[in-house]
Each structure stands twice: as C-alpha cells, then as structure tokens.
Amino acid sequence: MLQDKMGRKFHYLRLSITDVCNFKCTYCLPDGYQCDSPRDFLSTSEIGNLVATFASLGTSKVRITGGEPALRKDLAQIIQLCRQQAGITDVALTTNGFNLARNIDKWVDAGLTALNVSIDSLDPKMFSAITGHDKLESILAGLNKAHQLGLKKIKINAVLMRQYNGQDVQDYIDWLKDKPYTLRFIELMQTGDNLQFFKQNHVSGLEIKKLLLEQGWLPVIRDKSAGPAEEFYHPDYQGRVGLIMPYGQDFCASCNRLRVSALGKLHLCLFSEQGIDIRQYLQQPQQQAELTELLHGYLQDKAPSHYLQQGFTGGTQHLAMLGG
Known part of the structure; x- marks a missing residue:
C-alpha cells in the first residue's frame, strides 16, 4: 500500500489523459485552450503499465480526467484498460459532458462505474455565459441516459462563484428533490492565473453547510x-x-489520491510546485518494480498540506492542467 510519512494511504489515482479542453469556463480557461505545452499525451500502452503498477500497490479507484478526456477518441479503450486491472474496482470519469449523450453507453459497456459532470448553472443562459457553450440541455439528457443505463454513481460538480451562480444554491438543492445524483458544490480555488477573479468570486462552503x-x-x-x-x-x-472546501480546516488530513498528468508526470498534490517525470518507467511492464520503488520514495516528500490558505498555488496555472 502506498503511504506517506503522515500515515495517509493512497487508494485513488487521478489520471489526466489530455490537458486540452473545448470549453472556456470563466474560472479555468476564460480565453480557451492555449496549446502552450507538448501534446504528446500518454499512450494506451503507457496508461496500462501505469495503472497496473498502481493497482499492485493497493490502488482501487482510477478517475480519468483532463482537460476534457472525451476529446480522446480512445477513451472507451482507456476505461476498459483500467477496469481490467486486477484490484481496480472503480473507474470514474470527470467530463464537461459535451458528447455525453452520444457516448455514455459505449463508456458504460467499457466498464465505467462512476461519472462526474460539470454543470456550473442550471440556467441555460448562465451556463453559456460561464462555459462559452449552449450545451446544458444536451448534458442533462446525457445524465438521464447514464441513469437509465444503470450507472449508480453520478455526481454533478458546480464551482461556486459569487458573481455567477452564487445565488443559485437553493435552486440546485430543490432540483435534487427527484434526481438520484450527488451535487457537489466546489469552492473556487486560487490558481496561478486567476487571483483577481478569485478575490471577486470566492464563496466559502461553510455558508452552504x-x-x-x-x-x-x-x-x-x-x-x-x-x-x-x-x-x-x-x-x-x-x-x-x-461540499468540497479546500480552505477548510484539516482538508488535507483525509487526502487519499495521487495525480498523474497527461504527459506522465506524478503530482503529489494538485498544487505541488512541479510534477515528477515518471514516463520513462512506463514503457515496459518489466519496469514496474523500479517504478514501485520510486513511488514509495517520492511519497516521503509529500507535504502535509497544500498551503492554499497562505495563497500558495504551486505550479498550477489553471485546473485543466491536472483535472482539478
């Protein structure tokens, strides 16, 4: 089992398969995707070797993220690769839902067990203002289809922003009356490029609690x-x-996940200063023992906190870099 020096155990891998996103969310990519990094993303073979190593170390849950992971045409194959690994019982997907209605049956057939969809407003006009796309109706239809297919773990993510959806909390709650979903209000987080926006829009989850x-x-x-x-x-x-409240007391005490970027870099925290390049150890299955040793060693350097309360954002310029 992967464990750090604070005794935290890591059952959960968040795997980004692309940093490309086709939405322009105000809190993440307000100017759209800028293509400012290499697009040589992890191959299915590298992903298979990575997940096999983590599974052998006690990881039971893999969340596939982006950017927008559904932009990869091999997403169903990646889901299947993860689900087939011994010990992996939960394969989740976080998506903006732009092609959810068209593809959810294919993803469920591949082994998807959980779905998170970002819906930052239930009002079509506000949704379009936040994301830059008029896709709310299609996304809601995709959610309904996922439920009809028997997917039990369906979550809706809504980033709270005072000037946008900050007054819509009760509308969201009322919406859940007859919807078998979990709606998660996420506190807006400061990143390297959004300080002014953060100051104007941050809402504490304690108000919602x-x-x-x-x-x-x-x-x-x-x-x-x-x-x-x-x-x-x-x-x-x-x-x-x-409620996801990263500015709350003891938020990091329950940390149970590690992150790997679409370029094969291990991030011990969403807000770590930089990623650790492990891609060279993903080329052959025989390298699993070497990668295992490295992972155990790297975890001894995992910090006790993300230090967001002190305004530290590390190397995270925007959330699409690692999928949040």
Missing part, C-alpha cells in the same frame, strides 16, 4: 476511497449534496 443543516440535511459517513467532499443526505430528497 450552515444552510443544509438548517434545512435538516444529515452528514454521510465517508468511504475509504471517497474524495474530499463532505456529503449530506435528506430523507425527503432523492439526491445528495457534497
């Missing part, structure tokens, strides 16, 4: 492979609410 408790929502007990969200349920609602 107070509202939920006042309305009778109750906390859900966390599973070992769960992400950092505090989740809540209500007996009168089909859906659940999650």
